[in-house]
Amino acid sequence: MIVLRLKNHSGIPLEADCVTPDLFQGKSLSEVGALEVLDGNRKAPLGEFFEISGEASDGRIQIQGDCSRVKWIGSGMTFGEVHVDGNAGMHSGSAMKGGKLEIHGNSSDWLGAEMRGGVIHVRGNTGHLCGAAYRGGSKGMRGGTILIEGNAGNETAAMMRRGLVGIRGNVGDFAGMGMIAGTLVVGGEVGIRTGAEMKRGTLVFLNHLPKLLPTFRYSCDYRPGFLQLYFSRLKSLGFPIPGSDSQIVWKRYCGDLLTLGLGEILVPAKAN
Amino acid sequence: MEEGKDILTIQHQGVKILDTFAEAFTVTGARLIVTAESPGWADIAGRTATGYASSVIGCDAEAGIEKVLSSEETPDGRPGVSLLFFAFSRDSLQKALVNRVGQSILTCPTTSVFNGLAIDPGQAISLGGALRFFGDGYQTSKVVDKTRYWRIPVMDGEFLCEDKIGTVKGVAGGNILIQGETQELALEAASRAVESARQVPGVILPFPGGVVRSGSKVGSKYKKLKASTNYEYCPTLRGATNSLLEPGVSAVYEIVIDGLSLEAVTQASKAALNAACIRGVLAIGAGNYGGKLGPHHIYLRNLVDNSNS
Structure with a gap:
């Protein structure tokens, strides 16, 4: 495992998209330290900002320190593990294709944006646009799993195409906006305009039925069998959902009828 | 002696x-896990789907219930049965499975169907992928940990069926x-x-x-x-x-x-x-x-x- 310890930093955002197992693999410590980052608009070597130790052969990276101003950690990674012992900055795990990114603090906006595979697990909160599409993009995350133990901001899973996002806490406004497919599970409260313009996909709210847009309609009370597959998957990833047994009856609302109307919002019948 | x-x-x-000695033949086999809201309905689905499947001399497949499964042993946490199907080729097995699941399990209250064998992409057969058309455009799919499942709307909710079914030489x-x-x-x-x-x-x-x-x-x-x-x-x-x-x-x-x-x-x-x-x-x-x-x-x-x- 290679260890990066953040030195004192000016606070200017550091763009460190080189911090991935893919780019560290096969490199010596000095070569890792020479990888290029952007300190504001200035190109600089990674070693200027991090003390680097260990060795990179096992595909594991541990990052120590408050990296809330360090962007793009694990972006585009395809394998291995990145552990951040603290906060992580914007775009962490974006366009990720495989491996695991674990953040033991909070993460900022665009976490896992347009990711295609792998697992991101954040022990704290995350910012806006988690798993979403970048502005101008047509699809958000297209695969993989994002797990947030705390809260998430606005436009969570916006334009999501495939994959699974689990939020233990609350989410902000426009959750699942423009969703194409995929599944978002939320344990806490949900903001306004949920699922606006979603075509397909599933929004699962475990404890709270938000005020729905008028373009969503009640379908039925039933027991959707596929939910148990997701709950089993979440449990296997260390993200168990309390009280998620197969006997729970769920209310199903379909929408957004402004678009295809094949999306759905599922809420336990007892949560109303 | x-x-x-x-x-x-x-x-x-x-x-x-x-x-x-007994002289046995190589066939293509598949295992389906069928679950339902109760052991009784899982049993009915299993027995119906494996009916008229005693010998390939006169049936499209040979089939039977391998095991009764508890809710702890199934993918969706419901009681179920494990079914085995055998036919002379993968094509004939696929045809038999699509027909049998379509007529006997899709129609049976509360059931879901899962694959029970490892998937080798070159050896798998399409089951949910073939039955999904019954949804007439209202079917949707979910991909959980790289496995695709089809959700087909039916009158008691949804019929959930795994997209691909693994096969082995049995x-x-x-x-x-x-x-x-x-x-x-x-x-x-x-x-x-x-x-x-x-x-x-x-x-x-x-x-x-x-x-x-x-x-x-x-x-x-x-x-x-x-x-x-x-x-x-x-x-x-x-x-x-x-x-x-x-x-x-x-x-x-x-x-x-x-x-x-x-x-x-x-x-x-x-x-x-x-x-x-x-x-x-x-x-x-x-x-x-x-x-x-x-x-x-x-x-x-x-x-x-x-x-x-």
């Missing part, structure tokens, strides 16, 4: 074990022939054999109750028939035709075993043979075609459990 009628025999627990046609002093004793031995063989994972006994009374031979005096009664084992024809029955035998029952591997079929055959050795059973043999047709030869002498002799 002692000299039998025309072949060597072994005495095992007072029963003559003919020194012959073995069909393992068998023993139990020759009894009376019909009752032969059937008692056959029932014990079935019960014992069914404890072995990875096998089914596709005939009614696991027992065959109409053992067949290849061909017939009637040109249109592919198979006809094996007259050499019919007690009522003794004296009129050549007979392979031991003296004093009044009834013969055959136990046919299909499995996901030769090892599973052999183990189940062993369990069946040894369980069938009870008072009133005069001999146990096996059906074969002289070794000319099936590549798998399961010799009875290798199945005798000497620890109980």
